[in-house]
Amino acid sequence: MKTMAEESAIFFPETALKYLPLYQPTIVTWNRLEGRTRAEDFDRAMKAEVRDALWMISRQWQMGEFIGDDAGSPVLAKVHMATTALNKYQAGGLPASPLEKDIPLEVKAEHQSIPFQQGELNISLDLRLLMGRQWLKWIAQIDPALKGDYITEYPIARPDPAQESDARICAHIQAWQQVAAVAGRRMDGYALYSYLKEDAARHAYDNIPGVTDDAQRTAIDGIAAKFIAWYERLYYQPHKKENPSWKPEYLEHQFACSAPKDGGEKVLAAEEYYHGHLDWYNFDIDQHRTSLDTDPGAPALENPEASITHTFIPTSVSFGGMPHPRWWTFENWKTDLGFVQPDTTDLNKLLLLEFILVYANDWFIVPFTLPVGTLADIKGLMVTNVFGENIWVQAAGSGSDEDWQRWSMYTLNVKGTEEVPADLSLVVLPAARKVLESKPVEEIFMLRDEIANMVWGVESQVPLVTGKSKPGKEAGYELRNKLQQLMDQTGEVVPEFTYQAKIRYQVTNSVPEQWIPMIPVHIEGNNREIQLQRAAMPRILEGDPNVPKKIEPRTSLLREGLEEGQPYFLHEEEVPRAGIKVNKSYQRTRWYNGKVYTWVGIRKQVGKGGGSSGLAFDQILPAKTQE
Template sequence: MSNIYCAPFRAFNRIEGRPREEELEDALAARVHDPLWMLARQYQFGEFKGEDAGSAIFAKVAVNSVRISNLEFPNGSSPSYSENIPLETQIERLIPQVDLKKAAKWGRKFLQLLDEQGANAPEEDGYNPGQYKNNLLAKFPFEVPELNKDNESVGEEISKARQLSLQQATAFLRALAGRALNGLELWVFLAGDYTKINSLVLAENQSPDKDQFVHLKHRGILEVAASNWIQFVREELNIPVDPEDNCWYQERLEYSFKAKVEEGNGGQTELSAAAYFQGHLDWYSFDVSKENSSSGSEFDESVKTRKVISLIPTEAAFAGMPNSRWWEMEDGSIDLGNLKASDTDIAKILVTQYAMQYSNDWLSIPYDIPTGSFAEVEGIVVRDTFGQNYFIEPAHQAGNDWNDWNMFSLSVEKGEFEKPDFDKRILLPPVVARTMESEPIEEIKLIRDEMANLVWAIESQVPDGLGGSIDGYEAARNFQQILEKLQEEPSAMSRIALPEIDSNSPEAKARTYKAMLKYQLGNTISENWIPFISVHRNGSNREVHFQRASMPRITALFPTHAVRPRTQLLREGINPNDEQLQPLFIDEEEVPRSGVKLTGTYQRTRWYHGKIVTWYGRRKRTGRGEGSSGLNFDQVLENNT
């Protein structure tokens, strides 16, 4: 009988032990019926061809490392590098807008520190707990703003109306008035210098009043309490000592700073992070802006360290990967054979291929280096089971093409026409793995409006005065309601001068007829839309950037004035009375057609020595495209009024 080829009935079986009993002794013994046949088949498939390669049993590694010595901020200051707080905190921290809850907490803390210090004072000082509480409450009070006061500018009136439009914050402020110490007023009064508290101390034979009420013998108590209180406030939110010591680059809407590394031989390397906004700082955020220029001085071992370690290399593996020795018990939590990857699932294909084919070809050598180090592997010597030593060279050799494969290398900043280069050392910055982020206190969306030929900064979330945020449109509506309520009051109507009209004049008679059309000079938009206009850069007639502008607020209560933003980011250069002291610019390339979303949030993390660190910082994310404000001018509309 001839053989008939039947493809549908073809079957393949793996040559492996199949346990049919509850116990695993027979299966793990790997017994075969015909071991000689198994050896012949292995020989036939070339499994006995030797590669003259033994297993690695010993490795010796030499590592050179230097550490970050200090930082450089955009304002020119160069603080020393410290591991007391994460590097993100040192770079991102900004002075936040202090809310009412925090101001009340700070005031209560000052009274507590003052009483604690007074309790530790000698009895002859005669300090009584709460002795100066009423005086301090009168000096630094919480006050509910009042409108329609005489001799106040339009900006002051608008600023108070804006504060009153936050209904919950106003109710909370009324509860605090006369009962709590305003810690924000005290912070502004001291300005970070505890010696300014001495202005409250009475001179000899002086009677106490509202501004001076502390006895001279209690001067030391007051100074120590003020010093401890300033330290408490700074540590709570990691507020910098100098308000100018921040890395926020306003025109580019991102952070920018440099880290300097002492090389130990008189040279120095500068690491630049010129565009950091992602929220997580790591090695890829840096570039080498200035390479080491050795001065040939004596080697400093305290700065640069060289360590040689000897250990046994281990197999590079991940959880769930099959064991290289098949008779070992496996976890079984991951079924790699059940992975279904398409042609585009590159990550799944790579993981599966590494686990199934190349897992025993890669070894790992653990080596601990301190954070803040800039380390380089000088060389690796591996000894195999045959006693032969091999010197392992890096995958990318000096002089090779810059585009060759390499990992964790930092690009070296070169000129536009210079050949690219990189630094083969690895940077381990002192950063956190994860942070807790609050809900946005401020949220701004920058969009392009091609119809109006403007860039708009939409304040979608503004501070609510209680440590949270409120919708920007809702805040604008509440403010309009405050203005409308003021117009209904008789005191406000008396300030409006209406023109006198003669009822017998032709103009008065014409008013009795309704026109079919009307002319509108311009419509209005929500006050949380802040415009930015294109202007030329100084000294250039081609390059432009965006400058903060303002929409007019036209109301019968006050003369026409500018609508100012509410968020701290957009109010830079504007004082509390809505007077612009300096303009605000944004680079044109920072607002693409996709738009930009900026958020201001509180960050919280636990540093590696257990300390909880909190700070206020900003993030930049991609927007959702262009938009339209609906702003129109010179329109002829139907007269439906």
């Protein structure tokens, strides 16, 4: 607070004070005008006092607050709910099996086999060494001298850089160094595992000269059973070679679950699952299937249907950043709503802001705890307000399932286009809450080449023999250079012709090795529809007098059926103009019972558009001339 002398210095400058007898006192300049209280108590100054209450009422009338028809606040709610549980699972053409509750559903639907073999080449060296180290650790407890015998019986082969069969190893210097470092020194644990799994009559001590007595054989049999259980617990894989839910012709998973309902079954079908996270929107209700086919000799399952009636006290919905419903009360939340700057096309943010700022205090929550795997249907909800009125609440999504104006969330769609009542049941899937995902072990892009009028499968990430991955462009370039080096070392050189003309005719050129062609073929029995079939480009090496060999894909995603000599077909409509991106990676989650699951899953996403392979036919090029 300023003194009177200070105020005079502000309102009457020094130049004006010198000529007061000549000029009338006047305010020449100032730098601030402020109010000053006469008391030391600021309580009344901080109050928002209204002298005229009629003015407040008129403002409410102008803002339309008297038009609203507000009801009393709810004080009691009674809910009647019918529940059942998912108890069957079916994938592919196999009979339905009981749905285990101790495993996440996406693990059961997604898990793939870990590839250990590509043609004649052993891959996944990291897992082979891991399994071998575990076995040698356990076998040393019986007799440390047996470790050398198992390394000799199940060795890591040393690659030969002069052999074409080992070119895929020696072409990549890091992979070559790692394989050569462990060759003859470490054990191939997967070779022992596959030997035991192929025939139950086999033993882990077969062909091991150091095992001489029955006591050792008995101990080794116990370790072998423990070894198999350890590996199968470490990585969740299909019991058979492939997961029946995976459909390579669609690059999607297809499976179904069912729950008992009113003497029959309610079938939930997931026919286009590729997202990597399983949720309610992946399922549709298949009203044309009344049950899932099961084995006739399978034991009957318990009926989990139940009816529950609970009484609750509703509570207001609250969240961080929620405006306070009372006037002149500041919020103490940490959410800054002013920082949210949605665009005109960002509908989700606009709806969220409208809910927060306008309708936040109009919503109440009635908690109802359901176990995992439950399919619940609310049969009735009655709310009692503070005036003692009982109000029967109907679901907002009621009506025909084909009504395009019907709006609901977390409800399942009914397959088909028939006029059927909307299904308002809620499914609580036994899905993992959080999944850790590794870097892609394999990654491909399916894209359209409009210039060449073809579809290509471009291998963006390919697995190496070590278990790690490498960009497909680099891996293809290194492999081609290694094969060309081996060709140059053979000494077989095709003599070049001396062309008299200055131009030459070329039928076709080549493309990078990671580009796998998908050619269109007719669907059998149909003259109009087509599908895509995996083909191969020839590997043309300079000076090679032999017939060019086919370039094989290096990812298991594009090697589908190649080991068995079967063609691979892909539906043409699965590759849009934007293309698709498919990757395979390791995934890990922890279930509610504390058990950890690790598996290999596949995810499909939208691609990055089309591409150009550079493939061209019928070209006129400058001729090579010799002096």
